[in-house]
Amino acid sequence: MASVWEVLLYSVLLLAFQGALAPALQVPGWAWPMPYVLFWLFLPFSWRWEWEIGAAVLFGGVLDVLFPPIGLQTFCGLWVWGLRRFWLRLLHPSLMGDEARAFAPQRLSTLDFFLYAMPLTLWHHLWYFPLAEWRLHLGTLGRALLSSTYSFVWEWIIFELFLKRPHVTRGSPR
């Protein structure tokens, strides 16, 4: 079970990445990396949902304060948190009960991670960019698509370098 300290460390590192590196890594006018979506994706499934949603809102609130406008990060992040179980159930219909609670995204294979993270990142960005720019324009949608791809690349790098644990197949010990 992932500890609170582990989650706290993730969050601080992701915030630091966003504050320190993201401005330098952006492709001006086209793509903006936002790998902090990982936080909502990697919140431990074993926690009680009250703790999960509290952590999701808290992280969104900190993001809102650090990177305004206020409320937008929380709104988009809650989308990711709210849909991740639903999406996981679509990807792995056999995951039920204790097995679902014990699910750890850290043990996903690269392909599974792509299937799990990419659509939710895209969903996050499709909300974020039109609301932040406050217009529904083709350019806005293009930026959302490019940024979600770019964000996923960074999410993948972080996942492979820091988060990934040995992949577990059905029947093998976790």
Place this chain on the structure above:
Amino acid sequence: MPFFPYLAWLWRAPVIWLLLQGIAFWMYIRYEPRAHTAFQRAIIELQAAFHGLMRWVTRPWWAIRRLEELERQNAELLTTLAELQGASTYSTYPVGACADFAFLKDYRFLPARVVYQTFHTHQNYAILNRGSRDGVYPGLGVVGPEGVLGLIAETTATYSIMYAIFHRSVYLNVILPLHGVNGLMTWRTPVLNRVEVDYIPPYVQVKEGEEVWTASNGLIFPGGLRLGRIEAIENDPRQGFQRLRIATYTDWHRLGTVYILLPARGLGLGGAPL
């Protein structure tokens, strides 16, 4: 756990999630000026659309209420004016229905409102909101603003039934004023706003468009009230007279205020005013 069991369903992840989403979005709308302005505009548009829709939906009720209000005001005004006749200042009467004004000194006009009317029977009638308390009794004539309308058949204290000229039992003595020839008005062909006049001698050269008035020797109406215009002439040689089809001035579909003719000094023998 919540204090009230029936609130238990509220304490579920989707509800809390939705609530927090709403709060976050509301905060964003409050914070971001463009979003805030757009939100305010959307609210105003929504309000305007809602009010517009409600106005459109309730328009018939408002129109009916307005019409009733205007009719009531009109009736009150007409009653007040009619009562002024006794003060010998001036009286109100349907000018359009009067072709000859000689009878005016013998009658006064009591305004009335149509409470109900029939349309598709052979015996069309209307219920008026005047009764015996207002001095109305059977046998009185009724005119509209443009012409002859019918006669009072029955009365209660507050209401009366008027047989229309579009009633197959109603016959009126009429006159062709240009020729001084009398005829009998009937409603044999059941077409509203059309009547027939029989017994016009064949030697009278009537033309379409001529007016038809009530005859002065009638028992119900005084002479000189407009009935209608000749629309068609049927000259059948097998008959001993001409038959005229008259388009009435009164439109049975558009009755407004009607006027009951009250003899100013009571009735004489045969219903003729004294």
